[in-house]
Amino acid sequence: MSWSGVYADGISPRLQQLDVEADFDGLQLRGEATREHWRWSDILAVVPLASGEPVRLGHRASAARLRIDDPTAAVALLAHAPSLQRAHRVRSVGRRFSKGIWIRFGLATAALVFVIAIGPDMIAGLMPQSWAARIGDETLRVLAPESKRCTDEAALRVARDLAARLAPTQTIRLEIASLGQPNAVALPGGRIMLSREMVAFARTPQEIAFVLAHELAHEQHNDPLTGFVRVSGMQVLSRVMTGGSGMLGNAGVVAANAPMSRRVEARADSDGMRMLEAANIRHNEIDSFWRRMEAQTGASNGYLASHPSTAARARAATTDSQDGEPPLDAAAWDALKKGCR
Amino acid sequence: MHDVAANMPSGSRARVSWYGKTSELYALLATNILFKILTLGVFTFWARTRKRRYFWSHVEFLGDRFEYHGRGIELFLGMLFVAAAVLLPLAIASSLLTLALPDELKAIVQVFYFIALGFLTGAGVFRAIRYRLTRSAWRGLRFGLEGRAGRFGRDYLFRTFLMLITLSLHRPWFDAWYYRTLLTSTRYGDQHTESRPEGGELFGTYLVCWLLMVPTLGLSMAAYRVAFLRHLVARTTLAGLTVSFDATARDLIFLRVGNFLIVGAVLLVALGASITWTTPLMIGSTLSADNKSVAIGLIFLVFGAIAVTTVLPLLWQRRMRFFCTHFVFGGALAVDHIRATTSDAPQVGEGLEAAFDFDAVG
Numbered sequence: 239m240s241w242s243g244v245y246a247d248g249i250s251p252r253l254q255q256l257d258v259e260a261d262f263d264g265l266q267l268r269g270e271a272t273r274e275h276w277r278w279s280d281i282l283a284v285v286p287l288a289s290g291e292p293v294r295l296g297h298r299a300s301a302a303r304l305r306i307d308d309p310t311a312a313v314a315l316l317a318h319a320p321s322l323q324r325a326h327r328v329r330s331v332g333r334r335f336s337k338g339i340w341i342r343f344g345l346a347t348a349a350l351v352f353v354i355a356i357g358p359d360m361i362a363g364l365m366p367q368s369w370a371a372r373i374g375d376e377t378l379r380v381l382a383p384e385s386k387r388c389t390d391e392a393a394l395r396v397a398r399d400l401a402a403r404l405a406p407t408q409t410i411r412l413e414i415a416s417l418g419q420p421n422a423v424a425l426p427g428g429r430i431m432l433s434r435e436m437v438a439f440a441r442t443p444q445e446i447a448f449v450l451a452h453e454l455a456h457e458q459h460n461d462p463l464t465g466f467v468r469v470s471g472m473q474v475l476s477r478v479m480t481g482g483s484g485m486l487g488n489a490g491v492v493a494a495n496a497p498m499s500r501r502v503e504a505r506a507d508s509d510g511m512r513m514l515e516a517a518n519i520r521h522n523e524i525d526s527f528w529r530r531m532e533a534q535t536g537a538s539n540g541y542l543a544s545h546p547s548t549a550a551r552a553r554a555a556t557t558d559s560q561d562g563e564p565p566l567d568a569a570a571w572d573a574l575k576k577g578c579r
Numbered sequence: 580m581h582d583v584a585a586n587m588p589s590g591s592r593a594r595v596s597w598y599g600k601t602s603e604l605y606a607l608l609a610t611n612i613l614f615k616i617l618t619l620g621v622f623t624f625w626a627r628t629r630k631r632r633y634f635w636s637h638v639e640f641l642g643d644r645f646e647y648h649g650r651g652i653e654l655f656l657g658m659l660f661v662a663a664a665v666l667l668p669l670a671i672a673s674s675l676l677t678l679a680l681p682d683e684l685k686a687i688v689q690v691f692y693f694i695a696l697g698f699l700t701g702a703g704v705f706r707a708i709r710y711r712l713t714r715s716a717w718r719g720l721r722f723g724l725e726g727r728a729g730r731f732g733r734d735y736l737f738r739t740f741l742m743l744i745t746l747s748l749h750r751p752w753f754d755a756w757y758y759r760t761l762l763t764s765t766r767y768g769d770q771h772t773e774s775r776p777e778g779g780e781l782f783g784t785y786l787v788c789w790l791l792m793v794p795t796l797g798l799s800m801a802a803y804r805v806a807f808l809r810h811l812v813a814r815t816t817l818a819g820l821t822v823s824f825d826a827t828a829r830d831l832i833f834l835r836v837g838n839f840l841i842v843g844a845v846l847l848v849a850l851g852a853s854i855t856w857t858t859p860l861m862i863g864s865t866l867s868a869d870n871k872s873v874a875i876g877l878i879f880l881v882f883g884a885i886a887v888t889t890v891l892p893l894l895w896q897r898r899m900r901f902f903c904t905h906f907v908f909g910g911a912l913a914v915d916h917i918r919a920t921t922s923d924a925p926q927v928g929e930g931l932e933a934a935f936d937f938d939a940v941g
Contacts, residue, residue, distance in 0.1 A: 244642070248719035251768070252914040285636050285644055294644060301719035301919065305643065345663065369678040474662065474670055476620070489876070490619040543870065 241308040245272060248301030258306055260318060265295075267304065276304075283322040287312040295322070358468035362460050367427065370463050374411075374427030381423065382415030382431055393577025396570045397432060400447060403565075404517050405454045412450075414578040419535065422449045424456035426463040437578050439534070443566035445527045446574070447519050448555075451510035458509070461502050469495060492544075499544040507551055520562035521555075528552035591911075597903040599637040604892035607633055612884050624658065625651030634895075635715060638903070641912070648721075649714035657710070669695060694736065701735025702728040708761060717767070720919050725771075726764040734760070751785045751807070752778030758811050767817060768917040774815040781807055801835060802828035812906070819913040826905035834901050838894050849886035853879050 243258040245267060256269030264277040276297055284294040284303065293306040293315060316322055362370075388394065398412050410428045417423075417433035420440075424430050430453045432446075440446045456462060472491045514521040532548040545551075566574070611626035628651040635647035669692075676688045709724035716722070738756060741749040755778035762774035784806045791799035805828045812822040857875045 246643070246718040249919050250914060251718040251720055251912070251917050253718070284646060296719070301716070301721075303643070303719045307642075347659070365678075372678055470670075470674070471667075474666055477666075489880075492873075493619065 239314050241306045241311050243267065244305045244307070245269060246303045247272070248297075248303065258304065258311075260314060265304075274302075278319045281319060281322065283324065286324055287316055287322045289313050357471060358464045361467045362463040365463060371427030371429070373463070373466060374425040374429035377425045378413065378429050378431060381425075382413065382417065386416045388414035388434060388578035390577030392573045393437075396566065396574045397446075397450070397578075399570075400443075400565055401430070401450050401454060404447065404451050404513050404519075405458070408454060408457060410454070410457065420531065422453050424453040424462045426466055428457055429462075430454070430457070434578050437574060439531075440527075441530075442523060443564055443571045443574075444514075444519070444521055444523055447514060447565035448510060448521060448524050448527065451513040452506045455506040455509035455513060456502070459502070459505070461506065465499070465502070468498070496544055500546050503545045504551075504554070507546070507554055511555065511557075515562070517565075518562045519565045520560065522557050522560055524555035524557075525552040528555060591909070593641055593908045595903045595906055595908075596639045597637060597899040598639060599634065599896065599899060601892050601896055603633070604895055605888065608888050608891055612888055616880075616884065621655075624654035627651070627654060631711075634899070638899075640717065640908075643718050646716045647714055648716060649710070653710075665699065669699075697736040697739050698732040700732075701739075702732030704735070705731040705761075712765060720768040720917065723766045723920065724761070724764050725766065726760070731760060748786070748789065750789075750803075751781040754778065754807055755781070755811075762811075762815055766920075769920045770818040770917045772815060772817045774811070776807075776811045776814050781810055798832055798835075801831040804828075805831050816910070817912075818917055819911045820908055821910040823907045823909065824905055825907055826901070830901070830905070834897060838897060841893055842890055845886050845890045849882045853882040856882075 240257055240259040243256055245254045245256050246252070247254075254269050254272060256267050256272055259266040259268070264275060264279075264281065267274045267276065276295075280298040282296045282298055284296050285291075287293055289312050290309045291312055292309075293304075293311045295304045295306075296302065297304075394412070394414060397414060398410070401410050401412050408428060410430055412430045412432065414432045414434060414437065417431070417435060420433060420436040420438075422430065422432045422436055430450070432449065432453075436449060437446065440449070469491065472494060473488075476488070476490045511521060511524070528548050528551045532552075546554075607629060611622070611629060614622040615626055628647075628649050631647045631649060635645040638645050673688065673692050677685055680688060705724075705726070705728040709728070712722040712724045714721075734756065738749065738753045742753055755776040759774050759776050762772045765772045781803070785803050788799040788803040805824070805826055808824045808826075812824045815822055856878045860871055860874055860878075
């Protein structure tokens with residue numbers, strides 16, 4: 239089989255017309271200035287070969303190109319070399335990465351691993367308290383503007399005194415504000431936000447004491463600041479890894495952060511219970527608190543959840559012990575419930 | 580040696596032809612999106628490479644197709660370097676300074692931050708174009724871009740500043756500088772492109788379009804774009820090859836309005852479908868708040884992906900057909916004067932450009 243072909247030698251864009259003949263080993267190219275033999279294994283498809291279409295081939299060892307416009311050529315060549323049905327991986331300029339590239343790759347990877355695994359704890363530990371407080375205040379301002387905050391002095395004093403009793407050595411700034419759902423949040427710099435909805439939801443002072451103890455445990459471990467640094471780093475990383483695909487990148491951040499977040503939350507639950515014990519506060523109804531929470535807000539579960547499942551938290555909080563005192567007397571409890579409802 | 584007509588003898592005219600098929604573009608995009616979802620976006624770099632490989636190999640000039648030789652791993656490594664060497668230090672320095680400095684000095688930090696961002700954007704565009712050109716070939720010969728990214732970044736920053744203080748009236752000079760610098764630095768084999776656009780010659784047209792921008796909802800700028808493209812290509816040559824652009828402002832407006840209507844219609848349908856599917860979740864579901872958010876996010880993601888998959892190939896087709904139809908090449912390509920070079924090409928690429936969301940070529 240032979241056809242007329244158009245050949246470019248890869249050194250100049252000048253085209254030469256030549257005869258192309260297919261044999262058992264490959265293609266014979268014969269022109270006035272060109273005489274080459276391309277073995278089948280050296281031939282690459284610049285564009286995948288398709289019946290009736292011009293054939294565009296290249297040579298693996300050079301930049302030479304060959305075009306056969308005859309519509310019958312594609313089928314005949316595919317019979318010899320079926321791989322030409324697929325576009326070849328054209329050799330790239332940077333096909334062989336130098337040693338320097340791999341060293342830089344290693345350093346870059348190490349830097350990014352640092353961001354995720356080691357960096358957050360280290361950075362959070364080194365950050366001055368005044369900086370952490372500034373981040374906490376700013377977050378507090380965004381999360382709960384002044385207009386949403388509870389200003390009842392008596393109620394705030396009750397909550398702050400309870401926090402001080404649970405963690406006497408910690409410097410805490412506690413605020414109560416509307417967050418739209420029963421919740422509490424620990425923020426960098428010892429800032430804690432208790433929601434009005436949580437105050438309304440709680441049936442006993444023990445429940446409020448447990449919620450505060452949980453958030454105080456987060457503060458003891460510097461979890462809010464570590465989490466802030468980690469998520470910020472992961473957001474940069476996700477942008478890098480996805481080339482800026484926002485929604486997918488955010489899903490990646492949630493998925494990557496969730497297991498660590500669940501561990502931190504479980505630790506804050508158990509440390510919170512220990513804190514209640516240490517302060518001699520009765521804590522035998524926390525499991526029912528979680529069951530009511532599940533009934534109100536739905537089950538928290540799944541691989542992407544930031545907290546352990548509500549059922550697991552209820553099981554971990556189950557105790558028959560009646561030891562300890564109530565965290566608040568009736569008057570204080572009344573002041574809190576009425577003042578920041 | 581027997582020359583063939585495709586060497587483009589003097590006096591002939593030729594156009595670039597686009598052979599992409601909508602069905603193939605749908606298949607390409609669908610697989611890219613699927614793999615992006617499965618890899619939570621990491622496939623982006625390989626998806627971009629597949630797309631470019633398809634586009635390049637379906638554009639034909641004088642009987643021969645273009646080739647794209649880039650690889651996904653090169654883009655990925657480029658982005659990784661930029662993240663470690665530029666983005667992270669910049670983000671950390673900016674955050675620390677914002678936290679450590681008193682409020683009255685924060686504004687100064689912000690100014691330096693934007694200066695750094697402007698410089699890096701310009702340098703990133705230059706590096707991205709250099710990467711793409713060094714990975715592009717025609718008849719086996721590669722393209723290239725000479726020059727220094729740092730110098731381009733510095734000038735880009737200065738001219739962006741001029742754009743800001745002149746309320747964009749500097750635009751014609753900016754565009755002329757931008758394309759003149761890039762085109763005169765571009766080479767095919769060892770032959771450099773020559774380009775001499777002059778911003779001053781386009782200022783009158785630009786001023787009229789600028790004044791009409793608000794009443795025409797920005798459509799007047801199409802007239803400037805067409806005028807600029809005509810001016811640019813008329814003053815650009817490569818090895819004896821001349822170019823002209825024969826579209827009118829009306830052609831460009833039809834293209835853009837058509838695209839807008841296609842995108843609007845598909846997005847409306849996708850939004851409606853997403854709301855229909857998420858409403859029962861929002862009002863009647865027993866899922867927790869966390870799981871509800873994830874489920875709603877997934878529904879919007881799926882319909883968003885369907886909308887993008889539906890609309891993008893149509894837009895690509897329209898754009899490629901438009902530009903391939905309206906660029907006309909004349910003169911004589913002096914093939915005897917062009918030789919392949921062995922210039923160094925970057926081993927990785929585009930990190931900066933991708934980080935700042937610029938896509939200068941396609």
